[in-house]
Amino acid sequence: xxxxxxxxxxxxxxxxxxxxxxxxxxxxxxxxxxxxxxxxxxxxxxxxxxxxxxxxxxxxxxxxxxxxxxxxxxxxxxxxxxxxxxxxxxxxxxxxxxxxxxxxxxxxxxxxxxxxxxxxxxxxxxx
Amino acid sequence: xxxxxxxxxxxxxxxxxxxxxxxxxxxxxxxxxxxxxxxxxxxxxxxxxxxxxxxxxxxxxxxxxxxxxxxxxxxxxxxxxxxxxxxxxxxxxxxxxxxxxxxxxxxxxxx
Numbered sequence: 001x002x003x004x005x006x007x008x009x010x011x012x013x014x015x016x017x018x019x020x021x022x023x024x025x026x027x028x029x030x031x032x033x034x035x036x037x038x039x040x041x042x043x044x045x046x047x048x049x050x051x052x053x054x055x056x057x058x059x060x061x062x063x064x065x066x067x068x069x070x071x072x073x074x075x076x077x078x079x080x081x082x083x084x085x086x087x088x089x090x091x092x093x094x095x096x097x098x099x100x101x102x103x104x105x106x107x108x109x110x111x112x113x114x115x116x117x118x119x120x121x122x123x124x125x126x127x
Numbered sequence: 128x129x130x131x132x133x134x135x136x137x138x139x140x141x142x143x144x145x146x147x148x149x150x151x152x153x154x155x156x157x158x159x160x161x162x163x164x165x166x167x168x169x170x171x172x173x174x175x176x177x178x179x180x181x182x183x184x185x186x187x188x189x190x191x192x193x194x195x196x197x198x199x200x201x202x203x204x205x206x207x208x209x210x211x212x213x214x215x216x217x218x219x220x221x222x223x224x225x226x227x228x229x230x231x232x233x234x235x236x237x238x
Contacts, residue, residue, distance in 0.1 A: 035227070037172070037229075039166075044129075044213075044215065044229060044230075044231050044232040045164070045166065045172060045215050045217075045229045045232065046229065047217070047226070047227040047228065047229060050227070061226060063226060064226075097171055097172065099172075102177075104160070104177075104178060106160070106178075109159075109221050110221055111159065111160040111178070111219040111221060112219050112227065113160075113162040113174065113177035113178070113217075113219070114162070114164075114172075114174060114217075115174050115177070115183060117171035117172050117173070117174075118171060119170075119171050120171060
């Protein structure tokens with residue numbers, strides 16, 4: 001069974017850092033990109049960024065809203081992706097999801113979509 | 128404020144059909160691919176449609192996707208009470224080195 005399990009959430013003070021983990025199983029982890037998405041209380045889904053699979057260099061891209069504060073990495077030997085969040089603010093309070101991301105090559109372009117999601121981990125930023 | 132605009136809510140009776148729009152511009156949706164996700168409270172988002180109109184295995188054909196110019200549409204036929212959820216469109220913009228944008232979400236109420 002293909003599965004993603006997030007961990008590392010909890011209560012953290014403003015200004016501190018936190019690292020979330022996303023453990024994958026049931027598929028060849030390194031072949032896939034991994035995305036991070038969050039949902040703040042009462043808000044919609046927000047894509048934070050993703051990291052490409054090894055076949056595409058393993059590089060990361062970020063949403064403008066978190067670029068410079070959040071870092072996505074991966075350890076394919078541990079089939080785990082990470083989201084390192086720094087200088088946390090109250091508005092970072094949310095449920096954080098990781099999602100397996102599939103790349104589709106289409107003529108001279110490409111796109112990604114997220115086909116498998118974890119159940120999420122909750123991050124609360126408060127003093 | 129997302130570049131993709133969805134109606135805040137739609138509603139229909141069980142058994143009926145509903146459509147949810149996702150409006151952008153010719154430069155974003157018009158040139159890129161749209162996916163749709165269902166979000167039930169307390170659960171992870173679920174992929175319904177990718178590549179504008181493709182259904183993953185396991186998604187019933189009651190769900191359909193289409194795109195025309197700067198807009199995409201999710202259609203749901205034979206509405207069931209279990210379809211009551213939030214629905215999000217998303218667009219992968221390959222012109223910006225790769226970013227994904229979600230629409231604001233639409234709350235579907237099955238009356």
